[in-house]
Amino acid sequence: MAETSYPAVNLCEYLEDSADRLSGRVAVVDPDGSSVTYRELNDRANRVAGFLLERGLQPGDRVGLVQPKSVTGVCAIFGILKARGAYVPVDSTAPPARIRSILDNCRVRALFSDLRCAEVVADVETVVVTGPRAERDLQNLPQGAFAWEKVLESAPDRAEHASRHPDDLAYILYTSGSTGIPKGVTLTHRNAISFVEWCSSVFNPDEHDRFSSHAPFHFDLSILDIYLPMKHGSSLYLISEELGKNPAKMAAFVASNQLTVWYSTPSILSLLAEFGDLKQYDFSDLRLVLFAGEVFPVKHLRNITRHWPSPIYFNLYGPTETNVCTYARIPTPVPDDRTQPYPIGWPCSHCSAVVVDDNKEPVPDGEEGLLYISGPSVFAGYWGRAEETAPAFLERDGCRWYNTGDVVKQDPVDGFIYVGRRDRMVKRRGYRIELGDIESALYRHKQISEAAVVAIPDADAGVKILAFVTTLHDAPPSIVDLKVFCSKALPAYMSPDAFLFQNSLPRTSTDKVDYQKLQNESTLKLESSKNMG
Amino acid sequence: MSDQVADQIKEEIRRYVLSEFLPGEKASNLGDDTPLRTSGIVDSVGLLRLIDFVEERYRIQVDAHEAGVENFDRIEDIASFIKKKRQAGA
Numbered sequence: 001m002a003e004t005s006y007p008a009v010n011l012c013e014y015l016e017d018s019a020d021r022l023s024g025r026v027a028v029v030d031p032d033g034s035s036v037t038y039r040e041l042n043d044r045a046n047r048v049a050g051f052l053l054e055r056g057l058q059p060g061d062r063v064g065l066v067q068p069k070s071v072t073g074v075c076a077i078f079g080i081l082k083a084r085g086a087y088v089p090v091d092s093t094a095p096p097a098r099i100r101s102i103l104d105n106c107r108v109r110a111l112f113s114d115l116r117c118a119e120v121v122a123d124v125e126t127v128v129v130t131g132p133r134a135e136r137d138l139q140n141l142p143q144g145a146f147a148w149e150k151v152l153e154s155a156p157d158r159a160e161h162a163s164r165h166p167d168d169l170a171y172i173l174y175t176s177g178s179t180g181i182p183k184g185v186t187l188t189h190r191n192a193i194s195f196v197e198w199c200s201s202v203f204n205p206d207e208h209d210r211f212s213s214h215a216p217f218h219f220d221l222s223i224l225d226i227y228l229p230m231k232h233g234s235s236l237y238l239i240s241e242e243l244g245k246n247p248a249k250m251a252a253f254v255a256s257n258q259l260t261v262w263y264s265t266p267s268i269l270s271l272l273a274e275f276g277d278l279k280q281y282d283f284s285d286l287r288l289v290l291f292a293g294e295v296f297p298v299k300h301l302r303n304i305t306r307h308w309p310s311p312i313y314f315n316l317y318g319p320t321e322t323n324v325c326t327y328a329r330i331p332t333p334v335p336d337d338r339t340q341p342y343p344i345g346w347p348c349s350h351c352s353a354v355v356v357d358d359n360k361e362p363v364p365d366g367e368e369g370l371l372y373i374s375g376p377s378v379f380a381g382y383w384g385r386a387e388e389t390a391p392a393f394l395e396r397d398g399c400r401w402y403n404t405g406d407v408v409k410q411d412p413v414d415g416f417i418y419v420g421r422r423d424r425m426v427k428r429r430g431y432r433i434e435l436g437d438i439e440s441a442l443y444r445h446k447q448i449s450e451a452a453v454v455a456i457p458d459a460d461a462g463v464k465i466l467a468f469v470t471t472l473h474d475a476p477p478s479i480v481d482l483k484v485f486c487s488k489a490l491p492a493y494m495s496p497d498a499f500l501f502q503n504s505l506p507r508t509s510t511d512k513v514d515y516q517k518l519q520n521e522s523t524l525k526l527e528s529s530k531n532m533g
Numbered sequence: 534m535s536d537q538v539a540d541q542i543k544e545e546i547r548r549y550v551l552s553e554f555l556p557g558e559k560a561s562n563l564g565d566d567t568p569l570r571t572s573g574i575v576d577s578v579g580l581l582r583l584i585d586f587v588e589e590r591y592r593i594q595v596d597a598h599e600a601g602v603e604n605f606d607r608i609e610d611i612a613s614f615i616k617k618k619r620q621a622g623a
Contacts, residue, residue, distance in 0.1 A: 245577035248597050267578075275581050429578075479558035480567060480574065487573020495573055498556045 004350070004376065006193045010164040012081040014196070014231040015042055022207055022233040029257070030071040031240035038233065041075060044152055048079020051146075051155035055126045057109060059084040059160075060169050064103045064111040064124070066090045069216060069238050072130045072148060074226065076112040077217070081189075082159040085109075086169040088184075089217035093241065094491050096120040102174050102182050106383050118142050166190035172383055173220055173320050175432045176494070178424065180440025184383030185320045194350045194376035195323040196227045201349070202314075202327070203261070203288060207233035210257060210285075214239045214264040219430070220320040221292060224263055234261075244268070251276035258285040262311075265430030266296035267462070269304045278307040292316035292324060293430025294462055295341045295418060302334040309333065317344035317418070319404050320432070321379040321392070325351040326416055344408070346415040351375035354401065355410055360394055368419055371408045372401035424515075426455040426463050431493045433465070438496060441489040442467060447477045452505050452513045453496065456522045466522050467496040468505060476501050542591070542612045549586050550608070554579055565609040570602050580605060587611065593618040 008014055018027070019042035029035040036044070052063065063080045065087050067073055073089075080087045090102050092114060103111065103121055111124045114131035119142060121127070127145040141147060170189045177183035205211075211229040213236050215221035229236045237257050243249055251272055254262065262269075269291055272278065289304075289311045296315065305313065313330040328345025347353040354362055355369040363369040372394060379402070381389035394401040407419040424435040435453040442451035450470040455463040471477065477485075479499050486495040506514040543565055551558055554574050569575040575583060583605065584595045593615060595604075604614040 246597060246600075247581065271578065271581065275585070478562040479555050480562050480572070483555065483574045484572045492573060492576050495576070500557065 004194070006166070006190070006197055008189075008193050008231075009166050010081060010084075010168065010189050011170055011192055011196075011227055012045065012078050012159070013164075014227055015045065015078050016159075018230060018233040025207060025233055026235045027230070027233075028071050028074050029235060029237045031069065031238050031243065034071065035235075036071050036075075041071075041078065043157065044075040045078035045082055046157040046159050047152050047155045048076055049082035049160065050158035051128075051151045052079065052083040052085060052110060052126075053158055053160065054155065055110065057083050057085050059163070061085050061109040062088050062106045062169075062172065064088045064090060064108040064113065064121075065217065066092045066099060066103075066117040067112065067114040067130050068092055068241055069213070070130070071238070073112070073217060074236075074238075076128075076130070077226070081170060084160045084164065084168055086171055086186075088172045088174075089222075090174065091216060091218050091491060092117050095488055097489075098182065098491070102184070105174075105182070106172055106184055112148075115141075118145060164189075166193065167380075169380070173218060175320055176425075176434040176437045178434040178436035180437050182437075183385065183388070186380045186383050187323075188380055191323065191377050191379060192223055192227060195223065195348075196231060198324075198348045198350045198377075199224055199228050200231060203228070203290075205229065205232045205234050205261065209234035209260045211236050211261045212239060212254065212259050212263060213237060214244055214262075214268060215430075216241065219293075220323060221263060221265070221430070223323060224290070247271045247275040248277055251278050251281055254286070255281035255283055260285050261288045261290070262286060263290040263292075265293040266291050266300065267294065267429040270297070270300035273300060273303040273307055276307075283308055284310065286311045289313045290316055292318070294427040297459060297462065298334065298338055298341055299459070301330070301342070302336075302338075305330075305332045305334050315342055315344060317416075318373075319406075321402055322351065322373045322375070322404070323377045324348060325373045325375070325377065326353060328415060341418070343411065343414040343417045347373075348375075350377060352399070353416065355408055355416070356394075365410045365412055368407055368409045370422075371404045371406050371416065373404060374399040374401045378402045426465070428461075428463055428465070429493050431491075433494050435465070438465070438467065438486075438490065438494055441486065441494075442469060442482075444489060445477070445482070445485050447471050447473060450505050452515065452518055454515060454519045454522055456519065461497075464497045465494075466498050466500060466518075468500050468502050468518055470502050470504055539612055539616060542615055543608050545590065546587075546608050546611055549583070550575070553582065563608070565612075566607050568606050569608070570606045575605075583611075587615060591615050591619065593622060 019038040023039035024037050026035045027038045027041045063085045077087050090099050110126035112128045118127050118129050129141050129145050130148045166189050168189050172184040172186050174182040174184050213225040315328045316324040318325040326344045326347050328343050330342050352374045354372050357363050357369050392403055408416045426433050438453045439451045442448050448469050449472045452468045455465050458464045482499050506517045508514045604610055
């Protein structure tokens, strides 16, 4: 298949072009209210690139980004891309051991980090400490670390124009891995640019748009958030982690900044509708609401569309490995009697999709099968895990087809309808969770001898995660103790909702944990344990 | 508010936290001083539900700036917060 030629080779060209055309327009607004223009953002990113190149950064070298969302973070991202490096955004609120394992896994050459996280990494060659200056002035920086301001003041203004290539690695996003070690999805500039160009053709943004940036940068929703506004000279409003969890303040933020485009997971929209007290604000500027990352329970979707009746709604579907690959426009109002979730729709114009059976043969319309995706946005591979990359693909008709692992069926009118999964991956608040990842953490608890984790559908929360455990001693740990343990070992969204103590775990005839049996018993057990409480 | 009322409030919150966030746990393992937010027992979404419960049950309004760990980390802090709010509103 002939490769499409795109107007950009490297994502940083979106910023460079807008800085040329619309230099004085506001590019990014920080959670603290300060902002940078396109020219300022481009100049600072050039300094960051100059600094990294001076420190010997080579094309394809990874650079970690571990800090709360900020204008500084956006400058760092574009600086890294301009130097032909790849950025690796990591959740700064994750347990330190998890942060370390990610940075070690892809062997970052340099790191942009706030003070707290700069202290958890040991052997990174170049560390730039960001975050509030006052905080840093009070303490000594770690040995050999650079202060962010020094980078901007003293580095040469440079960008690596000559040798940019669309297949350069642009960023790595880590997702939950089934063995307890996060898995790095590597994405190139072409992967992201093909997606951004598609967004551009469907959503038609312009320089008057004001985009929300709700998702953290380590989450794939951030790719649309960052690069689509940069391409069009729109303004990007960064929502801090703290604000992003506070629906009442978030609603006021959307209204007072007259945001025109909102993009988040359905969970956040549900929270806004339920707790945002939306009726007291004017949201008439909002023209587009995009959601992705999980199934949107219809009850909550109806609720938000009642509060926000005028925008156009789109359901965007796609794993991190492909970015958004199918989409559906959601007609509003949502009928009162609808209970079925909306379809994930038809493939985006830059993607092809096929539904196949267990023999990898296409199934007829209406039959269930696994969804495979092909196209320029499909990722290159898992970092350092060739053995997991190869089985994720199917070679056919000269194309690489990625197995999403999602079971769908095709409707001739609505497109693809999401059915579920056959493996042990679930989505909670838009995050992918491998249930095995939670089990690995539980096995590290000194009183636990066996652990099996299952997820059951829940009308309100999407899924509930239940951990069945057997313990080494007669006196089991308290559930409070297990909760506290999990909060230290796992990101918050992975912590089980309930723990159920067992004498032994049920086994299949081949002596494997009988997850099906646990799954079937779960709903009942959760109910009865609630009553006991 | 008498001590008896304060104790009743603590008990009600304890029962709510146990059933919502710690299904199956013994009441004796959730003390008045067990951290809820900083321990990860109640996450950010859980906090919204807890506040909703407190607002409805005790007919008080919790403002955004009051929803931090100083008032909502431990059952005893939540109970004193409710007491303060009710006295202010009386």
